[in-house]
Amino acid sequence: MAKSGQEKDDLAPIYARVTIDGKRAEISLQGQASVAYWDTKSKKTPSRTPEGKALNTYLDQVYAKIIIQRKIISGNFWYKRRKRTIFFKAS
Numbered sequence: 880m881a882k883s884g885q886e887k888d889d890l891a892p893i894y895a896r897v898t899i900d901g902k903r904a905e906i907s908l909q910g911q912a913s914v915a916y917w918d919t920k921s922k923k924t925p926s927r928t929p930e931g932k933a934l935n936t937y938l939d940q941v942y943a944k945i946i947i948q949r950k951i952i953s954g955n956f957w958y959k960r961r962k963r964t965i966f967f968k969a970s
Contacts, residue, residue, distance in 0.1 A: 889914050895941060899952070908941060910934065 890911040897904050912934060916926045923938060924931045 891917075893938075895945065897945060899949075908938075910937070 891914050893908045893910045893912055894905045895908055897906065912924055913926075916924050916931065918925050923935045926932075926934075
């Protein structure tokens with residue numbers, strides 16, 4: 880969460896930071912979270928409200944997609960989909 884872009888009502892935009900070969904990029908996740916309800920250690924909201932749960936689920940999905948893309952880029956990716964196993968390896 881970027882506190883520098885903090886807006887009214889104690890909300891701040893949420894970004895994902897990705898580092899590849901020492902180069903950083905920040906990607907806006909098009910969401911906001913309350914600074915008061917943000918856990919910097921877990922990088923999630925501890926809120927048990929439906930909105931908090933939905934935000935945490937969304938953040939988990941984004942994280943999973945980033946990990947998959949990292950594995951594809953590194954050339955060491957496989958996953959199981961029902962009865963098929965798919966493996967990607969850089970040539």
